[in-house]
Amino acid sequence: MSENRKITLYDTTLRDGTQSEDVNFTVVDKIRIAGHLADFGIDFIEGGWPGSNPRDMDFFRDVKKSSVPIDRITAFGSTRRARKKCEDDEIIMALLDAGVPNITIFGKTWDLHVREALKISLEENLELIADTVSFLKKRADKVFYDAEHFFDGYKANAEYALKTLITARDAGADTVILCETNGGAMPEEIFNITGAVKDVLGDFPFGIHTHNDGEMAVANAVTGVRRGAVHVQGTVNGYGERCGNANLCSIIPNLQIKYGYECVPAENLKKLKDLSRFVDELGNIKPDTHQPYVGNSAFAHKGGVHVSAILKDPRTYEHIDPALVGNTQRVLLSDMSGKSNLIYKAKEFGLDIESRDDTVKELLNRLKEMENRGFQFEGAEASFELLIRKAMGTLPNFFDLISYRVIDEKNFSCGTPLAEATVMLSVNGITEHTAATGNGPVNALDSAVRKALAHFYPVIKDMVLVDFKVRILSSQDGTEATTRVLMESTDGIDTWGTVGVAENIIDASYQALADSILYKLMKDKK
Ligand SMILES: [Zn+2]
Incomplete structure (x- = not known):
């Protein structure tokens, strides 16, 4: 095993990640993301493929005017075209026009692709690689060489695949990257082939770039590192074409927490969840709550037995301390199977009900009955807090509804x-x-x-309703179905959620609305 514990992180969210069919970033988004990635401690940020689309060129123009450290930015492209000189190849020249210090180019590894896609000889392909790398190395600080289809190429013709890497190295590449382009390799293939590469390259730095078609991208990237790769490529949240790229939000904590590699300062690792959210937000993608490490559910506990255990010692059902990656332990309200969940939740609101056995019993019964009717307190914590306070007898009677009518x-x-x-x-x-x-x-x-x-109560003028969600429960009943309304309100300082359930949508809405107002009044009184 290599003694080198420092891993270079290379992000391609802004290039490979945008190949994802549901991701679309504006130039401004891309610059903001690059800034976040740099703050987080990503060593290299691939900005795009200049010349492939105008937006990528705009990014390279504008990023230079931004506060993003330019020495982290890299432009992506391919080896020169056959029978063309680098200086006459507009694709190569566009890479230089991008005007950033680092350049990444990909070239062919797999003999099948050389013969069938490029329609040139194997020898000519090596010339393309050597030529392009040395041409760019004279004009850029760093040149990364991505060996496309490296693993498939190796399986077809190992000697030739290795020759392409050696050619790039000898032409001056700073790092060569083994790309698992089709995403279908299994970890032991990565293990064996990466080991063979390490034997040939020795201490020369090489990296790994994997895709998730067999849902092995993270495992494959980590395996690559375990076998000597010192540079890892991936995207935030695993964005990418088809099934996505290797997810940096999992690779980084796996390497750093589980294996003790140095990826980013421990302080920065605590910003991992924020980074994940930020990129989802700008990509307009609903965060995957079950995403390892950073998902909202990654450290959420629901079963009563689990909850009472984690309250005694979180290690019983948590593989790491969630704070290491900026996440938090959560105890879910729905399916309130035990006393411990309730006590934990009440504690979060600063309410001590542990000593009040009767209140706890009454609340548990009430919750069970409400859940049967379709209540769910996930996202409606304000309603839940009101319920506990009511049971404890500490909720003032702010108002009584006598009647309403809606036309x-x-x-x-x-x-x-x-x-x-x-x-x-x-x-x-x-x-x-x-x-x-x-x-x-x-x-x-x-x-x-x-x-x-x-x-x-003049203070209620400060609050506004910001979100209103209607869910029809038991839809087989058609219009007689039960309706659950979730409301989110804010007063500019806090945001809170409330819930209402009824067969009548107006009634369900009224319940959520009344809770929302009650919560505001109670909060201000505190
Ligand atoms: Zn890729």
């Missing part, structure tokens, strides 16, 4: 739908009766309730 009208001659709600409620024995209009029944009801209360 929903659509006039086909004028077209604009109109809803009107009237609300009657009482605050400290004073009855308030108000009406309001809205663009829909829930909006009208929301306005009417606030209008009725604003006079007693």
Whole structure:
């Protein structure tokens, strides 16, 4: 095993990652991501393929004006075309026009591709590699050579595959990278072939670039490193064509936490979850909650037995301390199977119910009954906190609803739908009766309730509804199905979620709305 513990991280989210069919970054997105990657401690950031599309050229132009350290940026391209000089090949010249210090080029390894795709002799392909690498090395700080289809090429013709690497090395490449382009290799193939490469290259640095078609990308990348690769390529969250590239958000903690390699400073590793989220956010991709290390569910516990065990010692059901990667332990509210979950949750709200056996028993029964009706408190922690406070008898009675009525009208001659709600409620024995209009029944009801209360509690003017989700439960009943409404509200300082369940969508909405207002009033009173 190599004694070199420092691993060079090479990110290709902005190039290979954008090959993913659902990922699309603007130039500004790409620059912001590059900044985050650099802050996190990624050594090299592949910005794109200049000349392949105008957006990539814009990136290279603008990144130089940004605060992103330019010595981390690399431009990607291919070896020169056959029967052309480098200086006459516009693809090669576009790489230099990008004006960044590092250049990565890929070349053919597999004899089949040389003969069938390039339609040149094996010898000519070696000349392309040698020529291009040495031409670029004279004009760039670093030249990385990606050996495309290295593992398939090796299996077809090992001697030739190795020759392409040696050619690139001898022409001045700083690192040669073994690419598992088709993504179907298994870890022992990577183990054997990477070992053979190490025997030939000795201390010359080489890297690994894997794809996830057999869901082995991370395992293959880690195996490559275990066999001597000192440079790893991948993308944040495993973005990439087909099934994606090797996921750096898993490779990095695996190498660093499990094997003790040095990838990024330990302090930076704590920003891993943030990095993952940031890239999903800019890619407009819903984060995968089950993603290892960084997913919201990665350290979430639901079963009562598990929860009581992790409360005693987190190591019982957690493979690492979630804080190492910036994640947190979570105990789920739904499927409230045990006392421990409830006590844990109450503690999070600063409520001690451990000593109050009757309250705990009553709450557990109530929760079971509510869950049967379709309540789910995941994402509705404010409703859950109110429930505990109510059971403890510590929730003030801010208001009582007496009645509401909603009229929903659509006039086909004028077209604009109109809803009107009237609300009657009482605050400290004073009855308030108000009406309001809205663009829909829930909006009208929301306005009417606030209008009725604003006079007693002016602070509710600060809160707004930011999200409203409706889920139909037991849809086999058609329109008689139960409706669950999840609301998210904010007052600019905090954001909280509430839930309502009823057969009637307005009623379910009212419950979530009333909880949302109650929570705000309770929060401000604290
Ligand atoms: Zn790739």
